Amino acid sequence: MKRSAFLGNRQTRKSLVLALVVLGCLGGCGYLKxxxxxxxxxxxxxxxxxxxxxxxxxxxxxxxxxxxxxxxxxxxxxxxxxxxxxxxxxxxxxxxxxxxxxxxxxxxxxxxxxxxxxxxxxxxxxxxxx
Structure with a gap:
C-alpha cells in the first residue's frame, strides 16, 4: 500500500488532526461565528x-x-x-x-x-x- 504524499509523516498527520480539532471546536463553540x-x-x-x-x-x-x-x-x-x-x-x-x-x-x-x-x-x- 502506498501512502499519500499529502499526509506526509506521522508527526504531520498528528499536527493536521490537532489543527482540525481546534478549528472544529472554535467554530462549534462560537468563537469564529x-x-x-x-x-x-x-x-x-x-x-x-x-x-x-x-x-x-x-x-x-x-x-x-x-x-x-x-x-x-x-x-x-x-x-x-x-x-x-x-x-x-x-x-x-x-x-x-x-x-x-x-x-x-x-x-x-x-x-x-x-x-x-x-x-x-x-x-x-x-x-x-x-
Whole structure:
C-alpha cells in the first residue's frame, strides 16, 4: 500500500488532526461565528429607541424600557454632569446591555438627562470582547 504524499509523516498527520480539532471546536463553540443575533437585536433596539425616545423624552421611561430589554444583564455607571447640547447642564449616563454569542457583546446607551428629567442627547454604540 502506498501512502499519500499529502499526509506526509506521522508527526504531520498528528499536527493536521490537532489543527482540525481546534478549528472544529472554535467554530462549534462560537468563537469564529459572527454575532448575527446580537447585531440584529442591536439594530432593532436602536431604531425602536430612536422612534420612542427622541430628544425631550422622559429619561425614567427610557431607562425602564431599556432595563426591560436586558434579559441577560444590565449595568449602569454613576452619573456625571456635563454641558448639554441644548444649553445648561445635564447628567451624562451610560447603560449597558450584555449578550453572549460567541463573544461578549455589549450595547451601550449613552445619554444625557437635563434638570427636568428629559433626555437631552441619546446615542448608542456596540462592542465585542472575545
Amino acid at each position: 459572527e454575532p448575527v443575533a446580537f447585531r440584529a437585536e442591536y439594530a432593532t433596539l436602536k431604531l425602536e429607541a430612536e422612534r420612542k425616545f427622541p430628544t425631550g423624552s422622559s429619561a425614567p421611561a427610557f431607562e425602564a424600557w431599556f432595563a426591560g430589554k436586558s434579559a441577560f444583564r444590565l449595568e449602569s455607571n454613576p452619573p456625571i454632569l456635563r454641558p448639554s447640547k441644548t444649553g445648561g447642564q445635564c447628567e451624562a449616563r451610560n447603560m449597558w446591555l450584555r449578550r453572549v454569542e460567541g463573544c461578549i457583546n455589549i450595547m451601550a446607551a449613552n445619554y444625557c438627562v437635563d434638570e427636568k428629567g428629559k433626555i437631552a442627547d441619546l446615542t448608542f454604540s456596540d462592542s465585542s470582547y472575545c
